[in-house]
Amino acid sequence: MISFIVKRLLQSVMVMLTVAFVAFALFNYVGDPISNMVGQDTTFAEREQLREQLGLNDPFLVQFGRFVGNAVQGDFGLSYHHKQPVSNLIAERMPATLELSFISALISLLLGIPLGVYTALNRDSIMTKIIMTGSLIGVSLPTFLIGILMILLFGVVWRVLPTFGRGDVVMLGWWSTGLLTVTGLKSIIMPAFTLALFQMTLIMRLVRAEMLEVLRTDFIKFARARGLPRRSVNYRHALKNTLVPVITITGLQIGSIIAFAIITESVFQWPGMGLLFIQAISDVDIPIMAAYLVMIALFFVVINLIVDILYFLVDPRLRVDRVSGSH
């Protein structure tokens, strides 16, 4: 177990280095950061001087090496645009994104799993068909349009929910949370649902497919042959086995929720990392872009690790050193 985690961590470091490298290689082409850092009257000599100071004229590998060297010490440099340490900015914005992602992951799990179970158990009912088709409508529209339409309805026409931002936040140490205030809770409803819609459909469909598969296995048949009540068969045996593969996919989905938050955050002006990133792209704020990509990779890596550990906990077959059937 320990060696497994260590191995996984080593691989993760490689993954993150690769991400950083690829990201860095791409940055050379995303635009000229200087023209976004200065006003229109700034002379070209001054611009060139700034470029030199920032090390933008150094060879690519030197820039990359410098970035990695600093990043391992938690230093992602200064944002070109905000002129602040990127690590501070990310730390400020992370709670917003993580809360949004967490809530929408929660929504997609709390709705997706029961709906998936329901549609699997009642395979041919009318309700199932309605749910299955209805859930597709939600994912057949681009997120931004759903967001705008929601703002239009709930914010402008009915005026029941705030149209932008996080509402009031409360600081718990360095962590700012909007989950403890009324405005904060109201503010998170629309973005979280917008973000959750896609994942919910996905999880629902996954649970349904896996559940149908599990329901056909011998041990379920045997459980029924022993006279176990429907509830026990469906939930204690079938659902639990269904969730094992669902864990992996869900893990990956949570990772992509964080990434997809870019759109949601930008529609709802949600002050998270995604908004920071999208702003950074238009400002060609390379330190923020690099740090964001590395952070996303880090989240993926951490989530993957958690998923693997969960696997160990849930599936007893993995707990003993298994003999791999390589032949």
Add this chain to the structure above:
Amino acid sequence: MKQALKRFFDGDLWYSFSHSPVVILSAVITLLIILSAIFAPMIAPHNPFDLASIDIMDSNLPPAWNEFDGDMRFLLGTDDQGRDILSTILYGARISLLVGFASVAFSVVLGVGLGLISGYAGGRTDTFIMRIADVQLSFPAILIALLIDGVARGIFPRDLHDELAVYVLIFAIGISGWVQYARTVRGATMVEKGKEYVQAARVIGIRPGTILFRHILPNVTGPVLVIGTIHLALAIITEATLSFLGVGVPPTTPSLGTLIRIGNDYLFSGEWWISIFPGIALILLVLAVNLLGDWLRDALNPKLR
């Protein structure tokens, strides 16, 4: 051939298809949209991509049935440049579908190829490819597309940009989709590899390449088809989303997504038709494709029959 057709119409696939009105409707809608996209130049009342033919003075006209400003020339109204919405939807669907199909084809070729190699070769090759897949996964589609678009604009000469925009989208959406195919095909390949028909081929002496393509490939296409259908819907949506982020086809030749994004600016001002009509077209297309994918998934899964 005749026999093959007969077998097809006798088969379970056709049976489940012909007995599900929803699926038939989806197929009809998909086909209709695809056909009208292909034949857009013939059926569209205007050519919205021909700048000389559009007049700014016709801009923002409501649908023809509007009693005040409706203009019979423009059945579904016009957009902010005076383009006929109906024609633009037809032409836009062409681009959306092109991007969708081509990017799926790209992911399929890349993903299936790598999946086959990974699953068949195993060992270090497998580990290597799967680690690349991990890295790829930590770059979600949208991020990849944003970065690739930036890079492409940086690398390629300017006069290629307009033509390139579509290819960049195809590449960006395609490259972010291969992992799913690779993983699925890898798994299926590992199962197929252990099957005795593959061993029989090896005993005969057939070379790995031939085994992969002639023997294993045809047997792992089922799940690829299913993922591909759903991925097609996703690709079309992703293209639309990217156009929202300002990465996409040029506004002079809008796709459905670009059109919706343009219309987005006019939602508050009451010129809803610019975004709602293409939005409906997009929903119809994506929903139909998704439903087809759903049906295909169940129909091709022998265990669920």
Add this chain to the structure above:
Amino acid sequence: MTLFKKSLLVAAAIGAIAMAAPSQAQTFKYAFQGDLGSLDPYSLNETFTLGFQGNFYDALTAYDENLKLIPALATSWENPEPNKWIFHLREGVKFHNGNPFTADDVIFSWKRAQTDGSDLRGRAGQIASMTKVDDYTIEATTSQPNAVLMQDLTFLYIMDKEWSEENNTLEATSPSDTNTNNYANLHENGTGPFMVVERQPDVKTKLVRFDGYWKDIKSNVKEIEFTPIKQAATRVAALISGEMDLVYPVPVQDWQRLDEAKGVAPLTGPEARTIFLGMDQERDELLYSNIKGKNPLKDQKVRAAFAHALNLDAIKQKIMRGASTSAGTLIAPQINGYNAEIAKPYTYDPKLSKQLLTEAGYPDGFEIGMDCPNDRYVNDEKTCQAVASMLAKVGIKVDLNAQPKAKYFAKILATGGFDTSFYLLGWTPGSIDAHNAILNLLHSVNKDAQQGMFNLGHYSNARVDELTGEIGKETDPAKRQAMIDEAFQIVKDEVGYLPLHQQPLSWGVRDGVSVVQRADNVLDFRNIVVPE
């Protein structure tokens, strides 16, 4: 578990307090499409940032509601010799921390504005030397006579020397700063009417009224909350839904909606920015064209054909919803040096345009690549599309490349090697004076002398170059105006540029809130009055 419960309780308590806090003050909430770059007044030479900073900082001079120059921290000034200036400073002015304002602060600020990280070196550099005469008098010299020095100084804010020294922020904030946490970036200590109490870049900035402000102002606002909202739709929704008192910019097409919506209204006016099209008149072969071996745009007839092909009225009516002012010259009416006669647009005459093209040898037109930003100016991309469509009607096939401003500027500016043959640009002379436009847009490109740096198409005329220098030195208004007119007339005759319009200022305001919309799109808090 218990620990977790406890912290939850604590958190809930904090939450309750936060919610219970009543808003006693008159709070004014507003949103703009972006955030100010920094609180440091020298870190970014950009109108929005400087305009915002003007609410907590003061400069020696200032603009009033109509962009007229008025005294601020300097009560008066003299220009005894062409290159010599004497400033008399206001007494009794206090910084937000209570420190008194003196001549030392001015000299310190001038020096700090010229440090490496400063983006205002151009403005501060106009003054060659500065010496303290007494605590409230300063003597300055310039290297040459300068007609617009006082205008240039309106945005050169005065910082507190002691405060800066205490907090070790002796240099302007810059991303290349080794002093990674420049104090002035997130904190301020100005003399302005408002004080920043909370600053979260790109999220929220909160200001409260500074009671010790030296001047009586109209505003009755006690607290201001500023939120950047990038998406136009979200921004407008926030106003209509009642969450905002003012938002800007509002898309011009949404004016009607704001008019109809209860409790809000659009606030519009002409902006001092002129939008125009530039053409490459230097290269011997156009970059993105099917014409090889020559550059059609070097031919005045072709440029004139372009000018007559553009239906500015249609752009105004359809794209700008009647809110813009069609333009025939590169400066707006608010700018010093404007002449209504010269500002008459070229006539829209596609027939003439066709004929000119035929005369020039292009009866079937030609292809040309066009660069355009899509997030910089009001409906910029839509305008470019309309231009493309209009040119198509006379046979010019435009290949439009619309990009976000970051990429757009990287490509077309000097740093990108002026990689463009036809582009859309907007220009507001920072000094509200024609000279700034002439120097940057009309003068031949001279990188070393920093002349014509935004003359991306390399328009060049010897007489205009000559005039540029004269205008910069000439202090007699009438003579100066004549020279300005001459320069613009030459450009107009040669069709050096294709002016389009002055774009509208487009704000959305809650009913009952009174603000002043300045032509440079700056919101001066001093003028905000909210209902009691």
Add this chain to the structure above:
Amino acid sequence: MALLEIKDLRIEFPSRRGTMVAVDKVSLQVNPGEVLGVVGESGAGKSTIGNAVIGLLEPPGRMAAGEVYLKGERIDNLSDREKRKLRGKRIGMIFQDPLTSLDPLQTIEKQLVETIELHLDVTEAEAKDRAVDLLRQVGIPDPEHRVKQYPHQFSGGMRQRVVIALALCAEPEVIIADEPTTALDVSIQAQILELIKKLCVEKNVGMMIITHDMGVIADVTDRVAVMYRGNLVEEGTTAKILGDPDHPYTQSLISAVPRPDKRLDRFPLVEYIESAGETKKSLDIANHWLGQARDFGDHYTGPLIHVENLYMRFLTKNSIFKKNRSYFDAVKDANFEINSGEIFGLVGESGSGKSTIARMISGLYTPAEGSIYFAGTDLTQITTEKKRDHFRRQMQMIFQDPFSSLNPRMKVMDIIAEPIRFHGLASSRAETESIVRDLLDHVGLGVAAAMKYPHEFSGGQRQRISIARALATRPRFLICDEPTSALDVSIQAQILNLLKDLQAELGLTMLFISHDLPVIRQMCDKVGVMRYGQLLEVAETEQLFENPQHEYSQHLLELMPKLTNVKAA
């Protein structure tokens, strides 16, 4: 009164192509303390009977007619809820595959306790005690400890014991066992059957064993019901059915069972079924393509195959460090020879390494150590693919599973033509196709088969296609890896006959692998016995069966179902 009585049962599976009648007019009785065997070949409908009794027919299957009585009480018309109460409590069920019958995520204890608590009115502690007790009863050593374990920690045989314990939980009156030992090795099979028999007598329950295996029938049942295509063709005491069957189907079925006691020239065929007519058409081998060019150019006269000190290892735990890696020795130091024209058998239980040897010879695995000489050439020393092809052509392989050994996406024509094309054995397309047609004819499938896909054929027919493919390179050495173990006994007889004929006609040398001793006795000239990767004994077939030397060989022979009372063919 019978414990379980089935009267005039009819089970239908409606589908769009019409209603399939799986079981019709079947009446059966199970008495207390008695084991009733229901025997039949695949598709006979025997499993559906078991499912129908406990009310777990897979939809859309339904009971169209008939009645089921438990102790005189009608149960087939009970509500779902009442039926559920019967399951486990009064009727226990045991399924075929112990590996998949248990919930992998829960401990044995949890699964047992859940079932016990459901059916018996006991406290949790009592249920736990009972769980341990049950495990002890079914012969699981150290039950107190093992009850806390998960299913994957048990071997296949042990899991089947757990399954039996679960079925016995609530002391049911009737137990239905659906192929309870099919997935198990011979030695385990014997133990489980013994256990079932013992429990049946001790607890005086009635048992219905559903199986296709005459050996099982002979070993444990008291009475036998023979099913054929959904109908009950004959019922009687085991001795009567095996020794003196009345119905012609039963007669031919029993005669097709390979005899362990003496070697016959050919297998008697089950004449009752239609496909029995599919024997090969005679072909003038000497003048045919197949018979020509059988000169392989080496004029080698020694043993065709000579295996020397052969080892095979599989990595079981990988590690960056060599010393942390662990291996599993699948084959240890195997040595044997196969003479030209001889059929060499390898026998052993699953995992004994017999298939691994076949795969090493055929080149699918590379041996860890040792040499394989084919006609005097050491195959392990061949480096180029080209040279290897020369030998590949001379040896072919027939696999166990007829369902996976043919590529489902290729037409039979292409499947058989592939080796001909690859080795360039025919000069034209037309020639290739005509050869394929002849081959199909020769293995008894008929020319029309060429244009069909594998899924259109039954298991036996597919195995014929496999044989045709193997013959297509005109090999001189054929490896048969359990070629008939997935087939019904009547089909098995046909295939084995075909192999025998071909071997005789073409003078083939064969390596024949099977776990089934009677089959080995019928097919092979020489036999090697394997266990745990070791070749324990190599002997002439008759010698081995009459006088086994190794202890394990003796043990295996003892476990072999004797079918002593079976009527001689």
